[in-house]
Amino acid sequence: MIKTGDCVVCESSTHLFKHGKYLCNSCDLFFRRSMEPWSFFGDCKHSWDCYKVSGTRKKFPKCRHCRFNKCVDVGLLTVSRYTKFADLIKYLFCLDANREHTFLNFSISSDFDTNNFLDEKPTRFIKKTHDLTFDCHGWAIMNKLSAIEKLRSLDFPKYLSSKDLKYFFKGAYFLEAMLTMAMRCYFCKEDLMHFPHGVDLFPVSVQEAGKIKLNFLNLIRCQLVGKFIELKITREEIIMISAIAFSNPAVPDLSFTGQNLLSCYQKLYTSSLLQYCLTKYQQNGPARFCNLVAVLNVATQTYENILKYLSLYQYFHPDKQPCKFYQSFQRQLD
Numbered sequence: 054m055i056k057t058g059d060c061v062v063c064e065s066s067t068h069l070f071k072h073g074k075y076l077c078n079s080c081d082l083f084f085r086r087s088m089e090p091w092s093f094f095g096d097c098k099h100s101w102d103c104y105k106v107s108g109t110r111k112k113f114p115k116c117r118h119c120r121f122n123k124c125v126d127v128g129l130l131t132v133s134r135y136t137k138f139a140d141l142i143k144y145l146f147c148l149d150a151n152r153e154h155t156f157l158n159f160s161i162s163s164d165f166d167t168n169n170f171l172d173e174k175p176t177r178f179i180k181k182t183h184d185l186t187f188d189c190h191g192w193a194i195m196n197k198l199s200a201i202e203k204l205r206s207l208d209f210p211k212y213l214s215s216k217d218l219k220y221f222f223k224g225a226y227f228l229e230a231m232l233t234m235a236m237r238c239y240f241c242k243e244d245l246m247h248f249p250h251g252v253d254l255f256p257v258s259v260q261e262a263g264k265i266k267l268n269f270l271n272l273i274r275c276q277l278v279g280k281f282i283e284l285k286i287t288r289e290e291i292i293m294i295s296a297i298a299f300s301n302p303a304v305p306d307l308s309f310t311g312q313n314l315l316s317c318y319q320k321l322y323t324s325s326l327l328q329y330c331l332t333k334y335q336q337n338g339p340a341r342f343c344n345l346v347a348v349l350n351v352a353t354q355t356y357e358n359i360l361k362y363l364s365l366y367q368y369f370h371p372d373k374q375p376c377k378f379y380q381s382f383q384r385q386l387d
């Protein structure tokens with residue numbers, strides 16, 4: 054006789070046993086298909102608990118949000134979601150290549166609305182014309198927007214509520230933008246962060262005025278790239294570090310469901326990086342892993358220094374603030 058049990062997700066009776074648990078065919082298919090880049094589909098129409106009531110044998114509502122969160126909850130999220138580590142890396146590389154392409158070649162259209170670039174709809178970019186040159190604020194906007202676009206195209210944000218999606222973007226965009234900028238400079242064999250075409254991170258007037266110490270500006274420019282150089286970090290490692298950073302569940306205001314989802318993804322990325330280190334560096338793997346995780350501290354320090362710089366800038370140069378557009382763009386992210 055074939056043994057049957059309750060599907061761990063929808064509780065319907067099944068004889069299929071996968072990943073060490075009873076999992077019905079329909080839930081298995083659902084979870085595998087949830088990788089596909091569906092567009093966003095609104096919030097849960099109940100109170101995010103469609104799949105929580107158990108043992109009542111009632112049919113669960115058709116809610117993709119809650120079904121997906123339940124799948125993650127019961128432990129279906131493993132690296133096998135991407136078949137193997139090489140596929141996970143390929144997947145993240147592909148998203149990052151799109152981000153870099155957008156960052157370097159595109160600009161925002163004239164109808165860009167600073168009020169809604171953090172919602173579900175993707176931002177519409179337009180190809181940059183040859184005569185368009187960016188100053189540091191123009192590049193900063195594209196740096197942040199292309200990072201947000203990469204985060205939006207990941208497989209899990211579509212299962213966050215629209216509120217959580219905003220909190221997720223706000224919590225993750227800066228480190229993502231900074232790590233990828235440092236990565237580009239590092240692979241161009243440079244020892245400091247700057248925007249493309251030699252555009253400095255800071256307005257020329259700031260350096261000329263000399264009110265903010267040059268040492269401090271240099272620390273911001275060099276600390277993160279310096280760490281990359283010291284570790285001779287690989288592209289795979291930076292991409293995994295960035296994934297661990299953007300899936301950080303300690304985001305202000307994020308709901309419990311949102312925190313849980315992010316933390317499952319962060320565990321997946323962290324254990325994948327550890328596995329990568331053990332395979333590549335053998336007995337030095339654990340030490341390498343610790344050194345890589347320390348990159349996150351350096352990134353956070355640089356982020357804090359940038360915040361410090363911004364308050365100094367406001368204090369010393371109240372007359373030279375960026376344009377209104379930049380200010381209202383940045384206000385959405387603060």
Ligand SMILES: [Zn+2]
Nearest residue numbers: 060063077080
């Ligand atoms: Zn099921």
Ligand SMILES: [Zn+2]
Nearest residue numbers: 097103116119
């Ligand atoms: Zn629901």
